Amino acid sequence: MTGSIYEDIFKKLVKSGYRGNMPEEIEKIRQEGDQFTDDYLLYASGGGEPDRVVFKIKDCNNACGDDEKDCQASCLFNAIVRDMEGNVVIQQNNCAGCGKCVEVCRDFSLVDKKEFIPLIELLKDRSVPVFAIVAPAFIGQFGPGATPGKMRTAFKRLGFYGMVEVALFADMLTLKEALEFDRHVTKHDDFLLTSCCCPIWVSMVKRVFKDLVPHISPSVSPMVACGRGIKHLHPGSKVVFVGPCIAKKAEAKEPDIKDAVDAVLTFREVEQIFEAVGIKPAELEEDVSEHSSRAGRIYARTAGVSRAVEDTLNRISPGRDLKIRAKQADGLQECRKLLKEVLEGNIDANFLEGMGCAGGCVGGPKALIAPGLGRELVDSYGDEALSQTPVDNKYVMELLKQLGVEDIYEFLDNEKAGMFIRKF
Incomplete structure (x- = not known):
């Protein structure tokens, strides 16, 4: 059983699901499979414990060796350990579901659940x-x-x-985070950790650098x-x-x-x-419907959130004396290093952005093109936007009005805007 066969099982389930003959297809897959087929079928069809994402299919006997790219080394939360025989054990209490172990597993012993079937x-x-x-x-x-x-x-x-x-709602959160910065960062040593975008960054703060939680901007992710x-x-x-x-x-x-x-x-x-x-x-034919600004579109790459919030802050408060001094962390190790520097007081930035994948979301483990090309295309798409910031985006303003927000400065205190707030 290989990773490509696991993907092939998923594609067969999709095809049979649309055709309406999935039970027959499942039986055929079982007859042609091996001792691991039932587990692959279970997770490819969305089964398993409902709140879990990562599952172990089989023992790997430490097939990866001890290099720095194995599943244990990739886990920031100490969720991967090995038993006396070298086999992987997932400690569920520590698992953040980030999927880094799945990304590096060369033995295809670890899989993430498919949720489409x-x-x-x-x-x-x-x-x-x-x-x-x-x-x-x-x-x-x-x-x-x-x-x-x-x-x-x-x-x-x-x-x-x-x-x-999602870029349209990234616009909404850009406006919210710019207003949060304007309200809370009033002295040289004040700072915010953006909570947008990256769940790995947020999990690292919550689980490893807990003393920094009060500095997280109280926003949900654009998703x-x-x-x-x-x-x-x-x-x-x-x-x-x-x-x-x-x-x-x-x-x-x-x-x-x-x-x-x-x-x-x-x-x-x-x-x-x-x-x-x-x-x-x-x-296929075009079905055009463009609603997002440049700010929301560039969230996909490292420094995009910082740039979006900075441009929006300059738009709503151009005469502000204390400007955004942003610093970004690009990839897991840089995220850890940046947060450690903040705890030690060795940083002069006041807006901190972390991306768990090098390059940002365009460098995600399930991206289909190279991160460099992804960034280039994201920037080009941002440049094509009809508006530069959410303040200039008529669709954002219409959504705010539907929430009862007539003035952008009421956004943070509007009751209906609570859907964009998260308590850490």
Whole structure:
């Protein structure tokens, strides 16, 4: 059993789910499989413990050796240990569900749960509107011809009611974080840790650098904001997040925010779904619907959040004496190093951004193109936006009005805006 065979099982389940002959296909897979097939079938079809993301299929006997890229070394939270025979043991109490161990496992002993199969009947009968919300990193991931408008058509072909760019709600959070900075950073030694985007960064602060928790900006991630926003506008709907990150599967299950998103798919899984049902996004017609500003679109790469918040702060408070002095951490080790420096008082920044993947979300483990190209395409897409900041984005202003916010400076204190607030 190899990783490619595991993906092949997932594609066969998708194809049979749309055809309506999944029980027969499962029996065929079992007959052709080995002793691990039932476990792969279970997790490929969305089974297993509901609040877990990462599962061990088989013992690996330390096949990776002791290099720095094995699963134990990749885990920042001491969730991976080995028994006396060298086999991997996942300590669930420590596991943050970040998926780094899955990313580096060369023996394919560790897998992340697929969450698409239970959605197929819902998408086929269309009794409930199901929205696909796509991470800002999506641009260019499915080929140079797969424009945002064509991707929207592709998701509708799968049965989704529509596709929404999470970048629109990244705009909302950009405005919120700029206002938070304006309110709370008033002295030279004040600072904020942005809580947007990266669940690995947030988990590291909460689990390892707990003394810094009071400095986290009280914002949900753009994924959560988008899910809650859609459900507010379309009561009874379901929301599926699509992005490059395994860790988002764990974030979506956290008790205080699990109301926002019903399932998470990675770019790699969506690529496999398209292949299974014969959808080629680049060959489809355009369904154009642009709502996000440059600020929200550049969230997908390292320093994007900082730039977005800085530009927005300069827009709403151009005469402010104390400007943003931003510093970014790019990748796991830099995140750890930056937070340690903050604890030791060895940093002069007042806005700190951490990305668990090198390059930002464009460098996520399930991205389909190289991080450098991803960043380039994200920046180009940002440059094409009709507005530069959320303050200039008429769609953001319309959403705020639907929440009862007539003046942007009321955003932080508006009761309905509580959907964008998270208590750490």
